[in-house]
Amino acid sequence: MTTLRMPAEWERHSATVMIFPERPGSWCNGGAAAKKAFAEIVKAVSAGERVYVAVSPSAYEEAKNAFAREIESGKVELWNYACNDSWARDTAPTFVYSDGKLSGVDWSFNAWGGDYNGLYRDYAADDAFAGFCCSRLSLGHIDAKPFVLEGGSVHSNGAGVLITTEECLLSRGRNPSLTKSEIELGLKKFLGAERVIWLPWGVEDDETDGHVDNICAFCSENSVLLGWGGTKSQLKRCKSNLKVLKKAKIKVIKLPFPAKPVRFTAEELSGFTYEEGEITRSAEDNLAASYVNFYICNAGVIVPQFGDKNDRKAVRILSKAFRGKKIIPIYSRDIIVGGGNIHCLTQQIPE
Amino acid sequence: MTTLRMPAEWERHSATVMIFPERPGSWCNGGAAAKKAFAEIVKAVSAGERVYVAVSPSAYEEAKNAFAREIESGKVELWNYACNDSWARDTAPTFVYSDGKLSGVDWSFNAWGGDYNGLYRDYAADDAFAGFCCSRLSLGHIDAKPFVLEGGSVHSNGAGVLITTEECLLSRGRNPSLTKSEIELGLKKFLGAERVIWLPWGVEDDETDGHVDNICAFCSENSVLLGWGGTKSQLKRCKSNLKVLKKAKIKVIKLPFPAKPVRFTAEELSGFTYEEGEITRSAEDNLAASYVNFYICNAGVIVPQFGDKNDRKAVRILSKAFRGKKIIPIYSRDIIVGGGNIHCLTQQIPE
Numbered sequence: 001m002t003t004l005r006m007p008a009e010w011e012r013h014s015a016t017v018m019i020f021p022e023r024p025g026s027w028c029n030g031g032a033a034a035k036k037a038f039a040e041i042v043k044a045v046s047a048g049e050r051v052y053v054a055v056s057p058s059a060y061e062e063a064k065n066a067f068a069r070e071i072e073s074g075k076v077e078l079w080n081y082a083c084n085d086s087w088a089r090d091t092a093p094t095f096v097y098s099d100g101k102l103s104g105v106d107w108s109f110n111a112w113g114g115d116y117n118g119l120y121r122d123y124a125a126d127d128a129f130a131g132f133c134c135s136r137l138s139l140g141h142i143d144a145k146p147f148v149l150e151g152g153s154v155h156s157n158g159a160g161v162l163i164t165t166e167e168c169l170l171s172r173g174r175n176p177s178l179t180k181s182e183i184e185l186g187l188k189k190f191l192g193a194e195r196v197i198w199l200p201w202g203v204e205d206d207e208t209d210g211h212v213d214n215i216c217a218f219c220s221e222n223s224v225l226l227g228w229g230g231t232k233s234q235l236k237r238c239k240s241n242l243k244v245l246k247k248a249k250i251k252v253i254k255l256p257f258p259a260k261p262v263r264f265t266a267e268e269l270s271g272f273t274y275e276e277g278e279i280t281r282s283a284e285d286n287l288a289a290s291y292v293n294f295y296i297c298n299a300g301v302i303v304p305q306f307g308d309k310n311d312r313k314a315v316r317i318l319s320k321a322f323r324g325k326k327i328i329p330i331y332s333r334d335i336i337v338g339g340g341n342i343h344c345l346t347q348q349i350p351e
Numbered sequence: 352m353t354t355l356r357m358p359a360e361w362e363r364h365s366a367t368v369m370i371f372p373e374r375p376g377s378w379c380n381g382g383a384a385a386k387k388a389f390a391e392i393v394k395a396v397s398a399g400e401r402v403y404v405a406v407s408p409s410a411y412e413e414a415k416n417a418f419a420r421e422i423e424s425g426k427v428e429l430w431n432y433a434c435n436d437s438w439a440r441d442t443a444p445t446f447v448y449s450d451g452k453l454s455g456v457d458w459s460f461n462a463w464g465g466d467y468n469g470l471y472r473d474y475a476a477d478d479a480f481a482g483f484c485c486s487r488l489s490l491g492h493i494d495a496k497p498f499v500l501e502g503g504s505v506h507s508n509g510a511g512v513l514i515t516t517e518e519c520l521l522s523r524g525r526n527p528s529l530t531k532s533e534i535e536l537g538l539k540k541f542l543g544a545e546r547v548i549w550l551p552w553g554v555e556d557d558e559t560d561g562h563v564d565n566i567c568a569f570c571s572e573n574s575v576l577l578g579w580g581g582t583k584s585q586l587k588r589c590k591s592n593l594k595v596l597k598k599a600k601i602k603v604i605k606l607p608f609p610a611k612p613v614r615f616t617a618e619e620l621s622g623f624t625y626e627e628g629e630i631t632r633s634a635e636d637n638l639a640a641s642y643v644n645f646y647i648c649n650a651g652v653i654v655p656q657f658g659d660k661n662d663r664k665a666v667r668i669l670s671k672a673f674r675g676k677k678i679i680p681i682y683s684r685d686i687i688v689g690g691g692n693i694h695c696l697t698q699q700i701p702e
Binding site: 056057079080081082084108123124127128131135141143145 | 407408409430431432433435457459473474475476478479480482483486487492494496497
């Protein structure tokens with residue numbers, strides 16, 4: 001039998017995969033603000049490992065100029081591939097060791113819900129991106145299709161334990177014909193999980209149907225950072241999650257959400273261009289801002305900042321949770337405007 | 352056990368996959384001449400079935416204008432996907448019925464030889480194209496990777512018999528660790544072949560290491576059109592092929608090659624731009640022009656023409672071989688300048 005292991009994010013990386021922000025329905029006003037934040041993230045990650053940035057032929061020159069120095073020094077490498085959107089966490093492969101060999105798991109990707117509640121209709125290039133990555137990297141390719149999963153919906157402690165959310169994995173837009181235990185079997189089969197901890201809920205208003213990577217993340221083999229607080233109904237969700245984690249004997253460190261809700265500005269709202277069948281944005285939308293969407297890379301732990309009074313508190317808590325790691329705060333409001341955050345933009349390739 | 356069948360090309364198609372000619376190292380002078388011939392082929396095919404044309408974001412508007420009427424009437428549909436080159440025969444899936452369900456076989460693609468003698472180095476988007484097609488078409492996906500094969504290197508009679516060439520399938524740039532019988536097992540496993548006829552040779556100077564689709568093609572379950580003539584050494588190749596076909600009890604109809612060799616003009620040669628590591632063109636190159644590279648679609652049989660004295664003869668022979676089918680001659684010198692021909696540009700999706 002094949003032995004599979006999904007490493008923890010803090011294990012040493014050989015590189016990180018990212019995707020240049022281009023989609024006009026996600027990145028308003030030509031992505032100008034998002035591209036600045038994106039470049040800051042790329043540069044922070046590339047201080048400790050190579051960053052592969054997939055970019056469409058149309059934006060190739062722009063990306064080449066944006067990362068000219070990093071490309072010259074070999075820290076950044078551009079990949080010619082036109083994705084539908086930029087969430088490498090969800091469209092790049094999930095990397096595992098398969099009998100000791102680094103391989104990419106290639107899930108079905110259906111834009112977070114397909115015909116049921118997907119965010120856009122034409123996601124075929126995104127769906128093919130994991131296969132492209134395996135080919136580009138000359139790695140093993142584990143074909144998990146037609147099993148639908150996004151990388152942002154699972155976290156691994158590196159030792160056989162996964163956390164995920166029922167809200168997302170049991171949503172009707174993913175694998176409606178599979179039962180919860182069949183889905184758990186899929187996680188065992190493709191990620192080598194020995195134990196799956198099912199949190200009931202993600203963050204309210206999260207377009208991903210509650211990805212775990214916005215609500216709860218391992219910081220060691222046996223402890224997690226758990227998003228905590230928010231609205232009354234969000235707090236209720238957090239409490240249900242806490243109950244499950246306690247029962248699973250996982251140590252919980254609470255991480256507050258930003259104190260003030262993040263909403264679109266009028267200028268942002270007028271700067272989106274949508275495809276047919278794409279979800280549109282409105283002034284009432286709450287953006288699913290969360291400090292849990294940090295990214296652990298060789299250079300340190302990159303933490304989203306929103307210009308909120310809890311920004312510093314989040315940095316302090318993470319400093320304690322990741323002793324010895326550098327904490328790198330990056331202002332990423334212009335990324336959450338696109339629907340996700342720093343963790344969603346990145347996918348680590350273990351060494 | 353799964354039952355697999357690879358239909359013959361003349362079985363009814365639901366559609367054809369093609370890829371807009373963009374690569375500057377294959378399509379000289381911005382592809383101007385090639386795009387005209389390409390459009391003619393698309394229009395001919397689309398008279399009898401839908402044509403999917405994959406196009407990069409940078410050329411999307413150009414393709415939209417080129418096929419405005421066909422797109423409006425639903426005969427052509429553009430796919431937003433940036434391939435490395437345009438040979439859908441080799442990079443789109445090979446379609447089979449798997450237990451009666453239409454599915455795409457996704458081979459490893461390494462630009463006709465990888466590090467050994469591939470034509471370009473960055474072929475990851477081409478390699479991922481088959482996966483993209485399966486996803487875009489919501490078809491079954493049969494992962495044949497890491498087995499290296501191109502669609503142009505096999506022809507099926509629809510009844511379990513495949514023809515291929517040793518020159519290509521046993522070339523060192525494909526599956527060097529597999530023996531001939533292991534490769535044959537691969538054809539049986541992924542294409543449901545019951546019998547494989549191994550011709551020794553393809554066409555001399557063919558950049559594909561002698562794809563069968565340039566030298567020999569089925570025109571019925573038990574008969575083939577075999578490229579015949581050319582230089583002394585080419586004729587020797589043809590005779591070896593004939594011997595194998597006779598022994599296999601396949602009826603052979605000889606099809607001449609163009610009488611005059613096709614070579615690059617100076618204007619063409621100065622109009623290529625190459626990537627690092629890409630094979631370059633020179634005035635001495637013989638282009639592998641062959642009438643065998645025809646394409647059988649619902650609308651008829653589309654035959655390459657070169658402005659050669661054998662053009663009409665080829666049309667006459669095909670008219671007899673495909674009684675009842677319309678023969679559609681298209682001047683395609685500007686396609687062979689890119690390295691392949693009409694069959695290489697197309698991949699049929701059976702109904």
